Amino acid sequence: MLRERENSVMEALKQVKDPEIDSISIIDLGMVEKVEVFEDSVLIELLPTFMGCPALDIIQRNVVNSVAELNFFKQIKVQFIYHPPWTSDRVSDEGRLRLKEFGIAPPPTRITETGEWHVDCPYCESTYTTIENIFGPTACRSILYCRTCKNPFEAMKPVSTMM
Ligand SMILES: [Zn+2]
Numbered sequence: 469m470l471r472e473r474e475n476s477v478m479e480a481l482k483q484v485k486d487p488e489i490d491s492i493s494i495i496d497l498g499m500v501e502k503v504e505v506f507e508d509s510v511l512i513e514l515l516p517t518f519m520g521c522p523a524l525d526i527i528q529r530n531v532v533n534s535v536a537e538l539n540f541f542k543q544i545k546v547q548f549i550y551h552p553p554w555t556s557d558r559v560s561d562e563g564r565l566r567l568k569e570f571g572i573a574p575p576p577t578r579i580t581e582t583g584e585w586h587v588d589c590p591y592c593e594s595t596y597t598t599i600e601n602i603f604g605p606t607a608c609r610s611i612l613y614c615r616t617c618k619n620p621f622e623a624m625k626p627v628s629t630m631m
Pocket residue numbers: 589590591592593594614615616617618619
């Protein structure tokens with residue numbers, strides 16, 4: 469019974485998208501750390517991806533609204549926790565695909581020891597890209613430029629506990 473409810477909650481969480489990238493869910497971003505289902509309440513623990521990015525209060529509200537639609541619980545508790553820290557490795561394969569569809573290069577999987585990273589162009593897969601502006605439109609994205617297809621594109625900055 470509780471197990472079934474937990475599955476329903478996970479389904480509801482899949483409906484909660486990143487406020488800025490509406491094709492990627494908080495599950496695919498790797499934000500959901502724990503779902504604990506009780507008799508008439510549920511506790512959902514989320515890892516913030518970046519400080520103040522994306523809008524955490526919007527996500528919190530959307531999580532509550534989506535889970536409330538199940539009509540299972542008297543109380544829905546959403547908590548942001550910082551341990552373990554979110555890293556860009558937590559983005560699922562599905563999430564990486566969705567980011568690409570949105571024209572955003574998924575976070576790089578390899579970061580050198582000196583902290584250098586590289587992403588391929590999400591449009592043409594070219595590796596011939598340069599960083600135009602490390603400070604993108606939001607704290608979590610950078611602007612890059614593809615020298616092959618001449619498109620600017622955004623990339624999710626890597627976040628790793630190694631850095
Ligand atoms: Zn390109």
